[in-house]
Amino acid sequence: MKPFQSEKHISASETAQMLGISETSVKNWVRHGFIETAVNDKDNCFLEDDVISLRSRILSGDLKRLNSRANKSNSLKTFMPEELFETEEEKRSVSEISSFIMRHNVDVSSAMFFLSLNLLQRKGMLEGTSPEEILYSQDINIKKRKRLSETLLSWRDSLTAEVKPEFFEILKVRIPDHSNITGIIYQSILIEGDKSKLGMYYTPDKVVSEIIGRIASPDNTFLDPCCGTGQFLLAFSDITDNPENIYGIDIDPIAVNVAKINLFMKYSNADFNPKIFYADSLLDFNESILMDDMNRFSEFDCIATNPPWGSHFNKKELKYLKNYYPEILSGESFSYFLVKSLRMLKTGGVLSFVLPESILNVKIHSDIRKYIFNNYHISRIEQKKKIFKNVFSTAAVIDICNIESTEDVEIVNICDSYKIDNERFGRNSNFIFDINVDSADEKILGKVYSCPYLTLKENAIWALGVVTGNNSKYIQEEKNQWNEPVIKGKDVSSFRISDPDTFIKFEPHKFQQTADVSFYRSKEKLIYKYISNRLIFAYDKEQRITLNSANILIPQISGVDIKVIMALFNSELYQYIFQKKFSSVKVLRSHLEELPVPQLKEEQYNYILKLVKEIEAGSSIDDLNEYVYKIFKLKKSEIVHVKSRVK
Numbered sequence: 001m002k003p004f005q006s007e008k009h010i011s012a013s014e015t016a017q018m019l020g021i022s023e024t025s026v027k028n029w030v031r032h033g034f035i036e037t038a039v040n041d042k043d044n045c046f047l048e049d050d051v052i053s054l055r056s057r058i059l060s061g062d063l064k065r066l067n068s069r070a071n072k073s074n075s076l077k078t079f080m081p082e083e084l085f086e087t088e089e090e091k092r093s094v095s096e097i098s099s100f101i102m103r104h105n106v107d108v109s110s111a112m113f114f115l116s117l118n119l120l121q122r123k124g125m126l127e128g129t130s131p132e133e134i135l136y137s138q139d140i141n142i143k144k145r146k147r148l149s150e151t152l153l154s155w156r157d158s159l160t161a162e163v164k165p166e167f168f169e170i171l172k173v174r175i176p177d178h179s180n181i182t183g184i185i186y187q188s189i190l191i192e193g194d195k196s197k198l199g200m201y202y203t204p205d206k207v208v209s210e211i212i213g214r215i216a217s218p219d220n221t222f223l224d225p226c227c228g229t230g231q232f233l234l235a236f237s238d239i240t241d242n243p244e245n246i247y248g249i250d251i252d253p254i255a256v257n258v259a260k261i262n263l264f265m266k267y268s269n270a271d272f273n274p275k276i277f278y279a280d281s282l283l284d285f286n287e288s289i290l291m292d293d294m295n296r297f298s299e300f301d302c303i304a305t306n307p308p309w310g311s312h313f314n315k316k317e318l319k320y321l322k323n324y325y326p327e328i329l330s331g332e333s334f335s336y337f338l339v340k341s342l343r344m345l346k347t348g349g350v351l352s353f354v355l356p357e358s359i360l361n362v363k364i365h366s367d368i369r370k371y372i373f374n375n376y377h378i379s380r381i382e383q384k385k386k387i388f389k390n391v392f393s394t395a396a397v398i399d400i401c402n403i404e405s406t407e408d409v410e411i412v413n414i415c416d417s418y419k420i421d422n423e424r425f426g427r428n429s430n431f432i433f434d435i436n437v438d439s440a441d442e443k444i445l446g447k448v449y450s451c452p453y454l455t456l457k458e459n460a461i462w463a464l465g466v467v468t469g470n471n472s473k474y475i476q477e478e479k480n481q482w483n484e485p486v487i488k489g490k491d492v493s494s495f496r497i498s499d500p501d502t503f504i505k506f507e508p509h510k511f512q513q514t515a516d517v518s519f520y521r522s523k524e525k526l527i528y529k530y531i532s533n534r535l536i537f538a539y540d541k542e543q544r545i546t547l548n549s550a551n552i553l554i555p556q557i558s559g560v561d562i563k564v565i566m567a568l569f570n571s572e573l574y575q576y577i578f579q580k581k582f583s584s585v586k587v588l589r590s591h592l593e594e595l596p597v598p599q600l601k602e603e604q605y606n607y608i609l610k611l612v613k614e615i616e617a618g619s620s621i622d623d624l625n626e627y628v629y630k631i632f633k634l635k636k637s638e639i640v641h642v643k644s645r646v647k
């Protein structure tokens, strides 16, 4: 039984065991911000309490998506990549073609090969030969297309599956008109497990063309270091006449072949050798493939991609990676791709990556933030709503220039855009890219924290709610003579606890985790909602038990009444401070320990207590909000700003 919120540290393997997942999944969960490591730059150390709490939330069904994420790498399911379709008609056709391929067990590479032949034939690019000849003859001689002939020959020779009559049906199907249609069909027939292992989630056209439109010029050299079937390469080909300037690399040989055919079709009148290479960009990548005719190593004007997020590497790979990329401690694939690509960027060049939002503020990614901040110039960060339907994380698109500059960073949020001082990232702990804080916010937060204050760090008792380990067994919906009400997060609102509709027979020894009983039975305590993007605190003097969606705080700052803390933390200004500083959907003890508890005169404390009494009797919170603004001497315009930002 866990007594109360402790500082006990446990290892990654113990964490994996407690959560019933692999150590790799633990690392992935850290990268995505589902759980935090306890010590900076050390990815094998966790707070036992955090792990217990996460486990209970998964068991209680609170985090179904996280649970299924753990199993995704083994999934045999296929998914239609909804985000890639432009019309319903396109989706329907792709669904029919994919179903045909799967129903007839056509192996994936053959299916892509036959689809490519279909498209080339329709475009009149197989002049002088036929699909049958391409399949069976020693030599392929497409008229005026030596390079295309060579590519098809080498792809054909790599196919291992025996050709069946159904394969020829693929030559006849009508394929929707889209420059990367083979890639979209490929995404629809790939099983989820394989996609997840290599991070093979292709980027929707709209996002790709926005990026290329913003950062690339027609005479640039362009690289996508993990190009898939060539989404970014195709978008760049829209603005340049010169296919020789387009470079791509991918570890997936099928995708590389599809990308090459896509480019051949795009420049249908040219006979050229697409510079798209089948290689591991991070490990066995032979730099000589990127040498130019003069044997000079190519550097690029422009690099853009959506790299794999959270790829799995084995021990041997990790050893090499740590050696090649000593800057990166996290083992995260997108960070390796960033370092590798930035090293290949020309002076004055620009790079744009689609990344999970966790790169901005999760502690374990401070390595790559520091590397970028210290060596390059971040010119723009855009927050994107969920781009990928079947991927949990939201995304951020980061543009980085290989120049020295002190220019501000352009921030594009879901609802507005503004500029912020680049240097601030360097002053933040863990190099956090706190893009939600604009210059007006920075001023207001500075003002708040310039008043004399204490914090709850070492000035409070913290306790977690009960984790029963089996809610259906221990929680009842009816009151009886043995049980008592138990408070859940959803019962807690600002200043109020609604009558709980669940009951528990409090037998701590049977539960997976409880705090020391004295904390629940304390004469008075604050109860706060754990999963919330707002601070929601209520007062309890009925010694009630809570479940772990509602945690317990007993402030111990001498001279400051417990209800004053409740009032401050519930006020509008504190919602703003919390949201700006942490942009979190979890209210963590570490967050609360950073909030200021201003040092006030007795009459000010008393006035707050009077306002609390009125609120408890049914008055609105408005007067309290105004009074808290007054305490921190905020001006009218600043208050208007705060109000406009609080969610």
Ligand SMILES: C[S@@+](CC[C@H](N)C(=O)[O-])C[C@H]1O[C@@H](n2cnc3c(N)ncnc32)[C@H](O)[C@@H]1O
Pocket (backbone or CB within 6 Å): 198, 199, 200, 201, 202, 203, 224, 225, 226, 227, 228, 229, 230, 231, 232, 249, 250, 251, 252, 255, 279, 280, 281, 282, 283, 305, 306, 307, 308, 309, 311
């Ligand atoms: C998220 S997809 C992006 C594909 C394409 N750039 C796009 O944005 O649509 C990631 C790609 O990285 C490739 N990949 C994964 N690990 C790689 C590696 N070590 N070297 C090269 N490519 C890799 C995968 O095969 C996949 O095509």
